[in-house]
Amino acid sequence: MNIGIVGLGSMGKNHYRVLKRMDNVTITALCDIKKTENFDEPFYDDLETMLKNEPIDALIIAVPTFLHKEVALKAIEYGKDIFIEKPAASSIEDAYEILDAVKQKGVKSCVGHVERFNPAITHLKSELHNRVIYTIEITRIGPFPPRISDVGVLTDLAVHDIDLIRFITGKDILQTSIYKSRKIHNHHEDNAVLSLLLENEIVANITTNWLTPFKRRKVEVACKEVYYEADLIGQTLHAYSDFQTDNSYRTRDIHIKKDEPLYKELEAFIHYLRSGQRGDLASIEDSIQTLHITHAK
Template sequence: MIRYGIVGCGHIAKKHVEAIQATVDAELIAICDRDNNRLSRWLADGVRGYTDVETMLQESPVDVVCICTPSGTHAALTIQVAQAGRHVIVEKPMALSLADADRMIDVCREQGVNLAVVHPNRFRPAMEVLKKRVNEGAFGTFSHANATVRWNRDQAYFDQDPWRGTKEMDGGVLMNQAIHNLDLLIWMMGEVEEVSSYQATRLRDIEVEDVMVSVLRFRSGALGVIEAAVTLYPKNLEETLSLFGETGTAVVGGPTANWIQSWQFADLSQEEATETIQQITKNPYGKPGHQCLIEDMTTAIKMGRPPMITGEDGRRVLALVNACQQAAATGQPVRLDESIGGIKR
């Protein structure tokens, strides 16, 4: 059995608990949170509770630690866990700065432990078939792509926890809400070369932006548009990823990007396209993405291989977010160099 621990008992911890419980050869044996009330909700037979990470690492024989704390704490906790010789699964974003991300990657490499970043939307059935079409070259030459997140996060959402909406711990709409969609964008389209952006804090009383629009040029020459907002009234409207090429058009959307809305390729008949759409519609969610990540880490440890979504993957999308934010703050385009998405002016 691969033994798991969880740090942070907020909203996202439930998905990790369920994923570990559903995974063969995985066992939850420890949970840590400074708040005893939150901690007590997750304690069960065989699961020991801790109020500080150091004690958990000293006393519990966990093999993997899932970090489910506010974004601004991810780097320090990942480094602490890795230095104790444990593998790490860290929630998105892996960090708020590239310097922190680099340190996390370096320490995990030095300690010989795996670092996986939680980008579970790659395992959505629609995204898996979309990635297959990209790999097959079904789009021909890409012309452009759009990543759109039009959601609602009202003031009560930001007020429920003091870290939400702060520069130090939250990071803004791209960092906290849209980053999964952006991960999918560059997973499909490849590296970004240059970005220009506008950002604003229009409706929420927070330190960071609640709406941002960016224009991209990919290293391939294709163009892209990002639109992300938490200002939609009265509820979430859509999360959409759209890819356009010389021989293919695909749009995956809905309130969350789980449903194929357009599926047109030169090498597919209308009947074949309709069949794919119907197959996805029957089961748009598939196996929970967090379960896929836990299963993958469990197998990776047993086989001595890296996880499917690595620290470098997490860094790549973080670099894009940082570049968008820098471009908006300076009013100037920002170029990304070729060292895994590092930013340069």
């Protein structure tokens, strides 16, 4: 597969690094407004020129969120399959415009919700199969990243967890309450708590901020007869069960083979391009569901 990358910031360079490790994949061209380091591949500062001149099967779109629509529509115009880093677009309307173009042109598309491919999530989802879920608590906190200037924590961080909640439960979100504030960011919220009600009366809470001096990524799920605790950074998963009246319980450490989530996600994307089978990749429709929540008034 011939892959192009547009946007060579932090995430674009991660895609570049991972794709270089993959067999049967060729990075045929790169595009950004400015070349900040040397690459082996042809480099362009104009997307349309790259699309005209280079043999590209699919395009990785890792530009800032406000440019997603413009870049995606241009790639679709040239008949290229697309991988858009989350979220699909800055607004629900823009995301629907991309979706309409994808359908009209018949290209393959997905949105990069990389946490779906975290081994801790893969094992947690498997453990939750056929279990009665009561509550989900997700914590995603850390220091402020100066590279993020065009969006707040809801769009940059909470979208991961809104998507994860739908992904691991297979249930729709029925009601949402969002509480947010701006403490240190110039323009956007940097602190938020989301409370969600899903089908089957599953209650979920997401705590996210850029105010904490260390990173924490945890998912805790209370089920009938068992409680799970997943660490997405350490890629660990623990199960607590056999609860007794004296507050004792049994702990089980679930074996997880650690792996790089982005590698697994791009592997799934290449398989999707070849087979048409989306697998666990997030769709534009999935991203639109998330945008409806983060953009709720």
